[in-house]
Amino acid sequence: MRKNIVAGNWKMNTTLPEGLELAKQVNTLLAEECPKCDVVICVPFTHLAMVNEIIDKNKLGLGAENCADHKSGAYTGEISAAMVASTGAGYVILGHSERRQYYGETSEILRDKVRLALDNGLTPIFCIGEVLAERENGSYFDVVKKQVEEGLFNLDAAEFGKVILAYEPVWAIGTGKTATADQAQEIHAFIRKTVEEKYGKEVADNTSILYGGSCKPSNAKELFAKPDVDGGLIGGAALEAESFMGIVNAFE
Numbered sequence: 001m002r003k004n005i006v007a008g009n010w011k012m013n014t015t016l017p018e019g020l021e022l023a024k025q026v027n028t029l030l031a032e033e034c035p036k037c038d039v040v041i042c043v044p045f046t047h048l049a050m051v052n053e054i055i056d057k058n059k060l061g062l063g064a065e066n067c068a069d070h071k072s073g074a075y076t077g078e079i080s081a082a083m084v085a086s087t088g089a090g091y092v093i094l095g096h097s098e099r100r101q102y103y104g105e106t107s108e109i110l111r112d113k114v115r116l117a118l119d120n121g122l123t124p125i126f127c128i129g130e131v132l133a134e135r136e137n138g139s140y141f142d143v144v145k146k147q148v149e150e151g152l153f154n155l156d157a158a159e160f161g162k163v164i165l166a167y168e169p170v171w172a173i174g175t176g177k178t179a180t181a182d183q184a185q186e187i188h189a190f191i192r193k194t195v196e197e198k199y200g201k202e203v204a205d206n207t208s209i210l211y212g213g214s215c216k217p218s219n220a221k222e223l224f225a226k227p228d229v230d231g232g233l234i235g236g237a238a239l240e241a242e243s244f245m246g247i248v249n250a251f252e
């Protein structure tokens, strides 16, 4: 059966010393607990190798927040999936709405990134989600379906089975406005049905679908109690070890 997962997305926050301190704190708090979910922190590229050295990988997974859409070569400033994997990281967030919106990441680009991530043994945390206007005009089902189809449905079933999905309504990211647990359940169930129609029930039942968007200790329990919400991708609340752990501990 699918895993419950809580993953932190640090975004462009923390200097290296600050990031190491935060990773150390999360690692220490986790050492004292037996979390009922997998726990991952996705950190800036500059932090990966050193964070990898100081965390207990049996308890805490490590991921990047992006990778390049090319294998290697003359792409100044880019970081390849192979480079990410060589730091010891096991995960990579792909298709975050901030990347889609500010860096023009299209489904075509994301297909290449997913392929390279998988080829390098990384688990993609693939983000999808609608903007406010699409939520309000009711087109959000179509929008999310299209993102899943275009970004991932070129994969075969075994490859798709390695992907974690993260539904993140753009209107809820960093806004303090959370989708209600019922809104999350509705769209998560729809996403699972979309996966089932393509890959069958077994693959769909095994796919972890995380919720992201102003998730915090105070609302995580209600969200995670929904049958199709398998954890969270956490932005702001992942920047403080105690609040992140408060979300991890929402799985009892």
Ligand code: PEP
Residues within 6 Å of the ligand: 009, 168, 172, 173, 174, 175, 176, 212, 213, 214, 215, 233, 234, 235, 236, 237
């Ligand atoms: C995110 O950006 O992945 C996210 C969910 O951010 P926040 O929790 O801050 O809304």
